[in-house]
Amino acid sequence: MLSINTTFLLAALLGLVYVWCRYSFGYWKRNNIPYMSPLIGNMEVFIKRTNSFFLYLADVYKDAKMSTAAAVGIYILNKPALVLRDPELIKTVLVKEFAKFENRSAACDPHNDPLGSNNLFFVNNPLWKDLRTKISPVFTSGKIKQMYPLMTEIGTELEAHLNSFAKTNDAFVTEVKELSGLFATDMIATIAFGVKANSLSNPNGEFRTQGRKLFTSTLHRAYDFFIGFFFSKWVSTLRVKLFTPEFSSFLRGTISHVMASREESKATRNDLIDMLVSLKGEAVAKGEYNAHLQDVLTAQAAVFFSAGFESSSSLMQFALYELSKRPDLQERLRNEICEALVAEQGTLSYETINNLPYLSIVLDEVLRLYPLLPYLDREHLPKEGEKPFDLKPYYDYTVPVGMPVFISILGVHRDPKFWPNPETFDPERFNAENKKTHKPMTYFPFGSGPRSCIGSRIGLLQAKVGLVHIFKNHYVTTCEKTPKEITFDPFLMSLGYKNGIYLSLVNDKRYERNAKQ
CATH class of the missing domain: 1.20.5 (Single alpha-helices involved in coiled-coils or other helix-helix interfaces)
Structure with a gap:
């Protein structure tokens, strides 16, 4: 007792x-803000692993009780946060009032993961603005055009890889995320680092092995993401890492070797390594070069590699999946591709591949259904003496300094108010006429405003090259292992199907037959 x-x-x-x-x-x-009733804050689904946080944000967005709300209050454990719903309010935060929301709320441990904390995705101002200004020239149309021949070489290797299966069977089943990942890894390695990764011929090579590990969902990785994205003040105490020590060691060695080779040879490729060598040279001349700066330079390569192969491989994966279920749309796309290939003797020019109208709207629609980064996070940090942001005229509420703000891209992209029958794959939503009817800030697969994705054009081009070289002589169909619908892996912070998407690829030699006619 x-x-x-x-x-x-x-x-x-x-x-x-x-x-x-x-x-x-x-x-x-x-504070008279519409809110979701808390249970372990609003993080129960994430803690129990019954759902991912980005899907939870999409559920908050589409909750029937919140259908007229401009913003919704949630709790991350006991910490209040905002989810924005109204397109004008979203535009205000991302564009008009960007200066008050220029940093992400997420972070990595700067002591134990310098490659994670110092890259363009996570780094805060003023370093973010300085890095963005210096890196942006790598992603101009002119520089991307100069990289394009290297891309087509990898596309040709993808063709050869697919054709090698036809020696025994004209149809074969494959997991298309892995196929796309092999292609995208080789692509990023050559256009960014000037390295032949040879993943297509050696799937267990070091580049692909490290990339595969980086995005393998585990409980420990989910824990790191949870702390890094939602409790950034704890990242140093809890030693949260985006990049594992193994990956960091691999990339430091690779980048150091490639930069040294480029400095010695004086060769130029107009790629990321050229930019890093240039920044190093400027620092050396000023007497400012040190180990920390080398980590900052390597960090840009780390995020370019990880984001570069993951984004384009995911885009290709979901495009192949949706087209496998719609043979009529796939046929229309293949006709467009093959007609262009025949007209240009088998190799599309940079201008032609970027102006294939149906290929463009197919990818636009894939990105609507499967935005590569399904949500955005920002932290409200007005400068000293600057008036804090408020939610007027929607609500009489001033956002506290340091409050995290979330935007569900997935929620907006699948909102029936803006996209009739939003779960249906329909590329015609993005034809020239229908585009005119789109409400502003209801489609932003690469974010919006000054902090939008710097590599969006090169990511799209990678996916286009991959799909052109697949559909040149192959088509995809569903098979017994193809999922009826996509269920996302709750351990990931991006969109990914947990068990892999298996499709049947059939070699019909379409281009070869058409070229002979």
């Missing part, structure tokens, strides 16, 4: 916990 004193203390403690919870989780009610 508990003593009276012990019983009293337990009752008092429970009372204090109750009062604390009631006060903490009454924040949004006190």
